Amino acid sequence: MTAVLVAEDVHKGVQLASGRRLDLVRAVNLTVAAGESVAVVGRSGSGKSTLLTVLGLLSRPDRGRITVAGRDTATLGDRPLSALRNGAIGFVFQNYSLLAHLDAAENVALPLNHGPRVPGREVRARTADALAAVGLAERARSRPRQLSGGEQQRVAIARALVRDPSLVLADEPTGALDTATADRVLATLTGVTARRGAALVVVTHDREVAMRMDRVLRLEDGVLVEERQPAAPAVGERRSACV
């Protein structure tokens, strides 16, 4: 199975106002294979989101190496890193993170505005496909304020998938939703990523969300601990890789 994401001995800390340095992520090793889903759980403030930003190339690790889609990112400059984020990674953030002045289709098309140029006709087709995949084909022209919370998060999922990335990183994707809506959104997220063969890493404090992933890892004092091993792989099912 191809490894989509490999993190080796990754460290990341933050400078506190007092001047003291706080290590949020310490010696993290993680391998996520194509088609696999992984949950990272932990207490609030345990560094889950920090880990996600490092894995998603939104910030550089203080130490260690991250390989995404086969590319070692340690020595890459801003342009190739941006290209990797654009083509290989899809993000789903908490609180939807849609641009209020753009409609659903325009929000979904955001990643297509960067990286390799995509002709207008193809932009429209891929946007429509992505929205259809999350069941929102009819809401393409709706502004975020005209959508419910669940619909907004599904638009965010469509945006994450519109470039057909090999890795989807989700930060508390259901954190702002009620239980029933969260369930539908999560089903959409796992279903769509699975159909497209993308790896999925979900950061959550919600145990129920975590249990729907192939593997569950816990971030404790900055160290990643395996909580639940994957089930035996079966044909057509998600498969897991070792930490």
Next chain:
Amino acid sequence: MRLILEALRDLRAHRGRTLLSAVSLFVAVIAVVGVSTVGSVVQDVFVANAEQQHGRAVTVATRLPHPVVARGLPAVLTALDTNITRAGGSYLLMYQDNAQVGAEGGAQPQVVTLYSGTPGAVRRLPVLHGGWPAPDPQTYPGGLVLNQAAEAQYGGVGTELSVQLGRAFPAYTQPVVGVIADGVDAPVVYQSLLGALTLQPGVLPADWSPELHVHADGAGESVLRSAVLAAAADLGAPPTGLDVRRADTVGGLLASLRSTRSGFLAVAALTLLVAVVGLLNIGFATVRDRTRELTLRRATGATRGHVFLLVLLASVLVGLLTALAAVLLALGAVDLVVPHLLARGSAVRAPAFPAEAALVGLAAALAAALAGGAAPALAAARVDMAQALRD
């Protein structure tokens, strides 16, 4: 193009801040454009008045002493044509004579300016009615030209005036063919020298000594002085015998206007600086508010350069659109308001498109937008994405 559309969309999305930026910049740009435009108009007014009374920039003048003109007017005119007119210059030979002028027998003492050459080329003398008689011997005596005060006293174009140059000569009648604005409050009657001599040969006194004014577009004082001395030399005058002086006052006037204008421009520049500080303030606040949005753009693949350009372009577009509005306002004021403020008979023409002011305004707006937009754009490009997602 895609980036420009994106920036325009961003501006629309943040209407309030865009409006604040635009207002702060508009005040500054209108100050710069206004000072520049008003400065041009005021300068034109002062220069026009100076050129109306003393000659265009550059004009030199001298009094031709009697021995120089003793060879007779035709010889004098030939020397002037040879050395000045054929070299691309213009001259105005003037001799003022005390005369009796009046309509229908009501003659009164009046100074008549006898002239030769092209007065309008040497001094800025707007023609209000009719025109100067053609300098064609076939049309002599040609008629009289009055200034506004003389028009008020004797009547306008078409009026027949009796003119008596010297008590020893009989009066003759001439029609008024033109009215000009010469900036002189007292009545002045202009009569062509050759026209007067056609009507009254020998009317010039034996010791007449005319004033000569010479101007050529683009020619400096020394060139003009040389031309005058060459003409005088043709008439047998010694090179040191003439006092050729600068007649126009435009040089000194421009120097004093320049310092006044610099003061106003300094105030405008200060306004611009305040606008830049305002732009920086608004820009940083906007970037702070948009941190999450900018992080989202970076997460979806926007490079630092793209985010920098996006924010900077928005600032530049506000600057250019604001400058355009300010320039249009200034243009409207210049085209619609200023012409009504100019007095009839003013030597000042209604100002044309203030291209310099427009360019200064555009440049000022662009500079302010770049100065006020660059730092926030840099901050936007360097936004801490991890921090933004934690907040």
